Amino acid sequence: MSLVRVPVVRLALSVVAVVAASGLLFPLRPFIDTAAVALLYLLPVGLVTAGLGQGPGIAAAILSFLSFNFLFVPPYYSLRVLHADNVVALLVFLVVAVVTNQLVGRTRRSLELATEREREATRLYELTAALMGVTDPTAISQIVARQVQITCLPDFLELQLRVDPGGGVVRAALPAGAAPPAGRPTKSIPVQGTHGLLGEIALWISDGRLSSSQERLLGAIAGQVAFALDRARLAQAESRARVLEQSDALKSALLSSVSHELRTPLATIKASVTSLSGGEVEWDTEARRDLLEAIEEESDHLNHLVGNLLDSSRLEAGSLSPERSWNVMAEIVRAALARMRTALRNHRLEVDVSDDLPLVPVDFIQIEQVLANLLSNSAKYSPAGTTIWIRAQATGKEEMFVLVENQSPPLRDEDLGRIFDKFYRVTAADRVSGTGLGLSICKGIVEAHGGRIWAENTAGGLIFRFTLPLLFGGLPPLPEEVE
C-alpha cells in the first residue's frame, strides 16, 4: 500500500499497464479494426486513473496514444499518420482518454475525500465516546494524547492542559518515557475553552508535514478537549455546590436547634437573676435557694451543650481523635456522675463498676463525655424517681462492655437504629429539650475508640450499650510488677 503512494512507482505502474495492454493487443492486430483497438486502449487509461490517480492516468493516456499510433496505426512502427480517418481516430482517442481520465479522477478524488471524512468522523466519534463521562483532567489528557498519536503518527507529542484557572497543569506525552526532541514543535494547536486558553497540543514530526485531513482532525480534537475540560469543570463545580448545599442545610438545622436550646437555659437564668435583683419581692430563703439552684443548673446545662457542639464540630472535621491511655473505668464513671450531678438529681442511681476491672485504653475526657451524654439522655427521657443503672464488665481479654439502663418508655424498632444519627429526635422537639447531637457524639467517640454502641428495649426501659477494646495497639497493659 505504501509503495503505491510513491509517485515514481505509480508512474512505472501506469507504464507497465500500457505496455501490458499493448502486449496483449499486438497479436490481434491482423484481426481487429483500429477503431476497436482505440476503444480497447481506453481500458488501461481508465483503470490506471481509477487505481492510481489522475497523474498516472494522463501518463497512461499519452503513452497509450503513442503506442496506439506506433503499433496499430499504419505505417506501423512510426508516429507518422497517412490516412485522414486515422488522424481523426487518434484525435478522438486522445480526447476520450483525457476526458475519461478527468471523470474517473474526479470520482476517485471524491471517493478518497469521502473515505477520509469518514475516517475523521470515526476518529472523532471514538474520541467523544472515550471522553464521555471522564472528568479527571489527567485521564482526559491521556485519552486525547493517544488519539492524537493514532491520527498524526508524530515522533513525539506533548499535551498540556490547565486544570483550573491559575491552578495546576496536567501533562501527557507520547511515546511514554521518551525525552521531548530538541527544538520547537513542528506544530502546536491551542486548546481554546469558553473561558480562554486551556492548553496546547504540541507535535514533533520528522518529515515536517501534516495532511489537510490531519490538520482538520487535530482542530476538531482540540475542540473536543476543550469541551471535555469545560464539562469536567462544570461537574466539579456542581458537586462542590451540592456538598455546600448539604452542609448548609445541616448548619441551618443545627443553628435552629441550637439557638432554641441555648435560649431555654438562658431564659431561666435571666428570669431567676432578675427576680433576685429586682428588689420588688422579698424572697424567703427557700425561694432564693431555688432560684439560685436553677441558675447553677442551667449554667451547667449550657456548658454541657457547648461541649457537645464542640465535639460535634470536631467529629465533623474528623479531628476528634482520642488521646488514649490506660484508664480505670470506675474513675471515668465517677467523673461523669460528678459532672452530671444536678441533671441526675431526680433519679436513683445504681452503679456497678468495679475498681478491679481491667484497665481500658481510652481517652478519659471523651469516654466521660459519652457517659455524660447517655446519662443526660436517660435523665431526660425517663420519668423522675425512676432508676438509672450503670454497669461495666470485661468479657474475655479483648472487650469491655459498658451499659447505661433507664426506665424510659420503649422505642419503636426503627428508632432504635436511628437514635445515634445526628439531629434524630424521637420525641417532638418541643416536649423534651435536646439538640439531637448527644447520641451521635457518643457513636462518633465510641467508634473512634474501635468500639460499638447500640440501644435495646428491655421489659421496663431502654439500655444503651457500648464496647471498648481492652487492647492498645493489640497489647494488654504491661504486666504488674511483683513485689
Next chain:
Amino acid sequence: MTQQPHVLVIDDEPQILRAVRTILTAKQFRVTTASRGEEGLTLAAAQPPDLIILDLTLPDLDGIEVCTRLREWTQAPIIVLSVRDTEKDKVAALDRGADDYLTKPFGIEELLARIRVALRHSAQSKSSGRTVVRSGSLEIDLAEFRVTRSGVEVRLTATEFKLLAHLAAHAGRVLTHHAILAAVWGPEYAEHVEYLRVYMRQLRKKLEADPDHPEILTTEPGIGYRFMADG
C-alpha cells in the same frame, strides 16, 4: 503575708477579670489584673504576688510560656485557668511548674478553695523542714518512712511508699501522670500510666475509707492525681 494576700490575675476576658476581682476583693485579697501575658509578667516583677491566676489562652503570649517565665524567678503558686478539652495544655502548664488548674466555667467556691490550698501549701514549703503530712486520720512521716491510719501502722511496699511520699510531699498540688511516673519509677517509665493506675488502686485500698470515693488521693480527670492534705 500578714496583710492581705496579693493575687495577680492574668486573663484576656474582661468579664472574668471583673468577676474575679470583685469576688476576691470582697474576700479580703489584694487583686492586680492583667489582660496580656507581657503585662502580667511586668506586673508580677514590679509587685511580686503571693499567688497567680493565669489563663492559658492569652492574646500575645502562650499561657504555658508565661508559666515557664514566671517559674524562672518566683515560687508563688500558679493556678491555671482553661477550657475543657485542652488537657494537653493543662498538663504542659503543670509540668512547667503550675500548681493547680481550674476548668472554665468554674464555681467561685471552687476557686476560693484552690486559692486557700495553694497559699497554705506555699506557706508550708517556705517554712520547710516539714516531714509529717496529715490527711484526715492518715499520717505520713516522710523522714521515718512511716504511715499510720488512726494510729495504726499501714504496711506499704517500697514502691507504694515512694509513690505516696512523692504525692504527699507535693500535697495540694496537681501532679501529672507523667511527672509522677518520672519521679517515682524513673523517666523511662514516664509513658506507662498503667503502673500508676495499678499502684494508685492499691494505695487507695489501703488508705481510703471508701476506695470508690477517694478523699485523700483524688483523681484529676485526664491529668493526674492530687494528695489532699489537712491544713
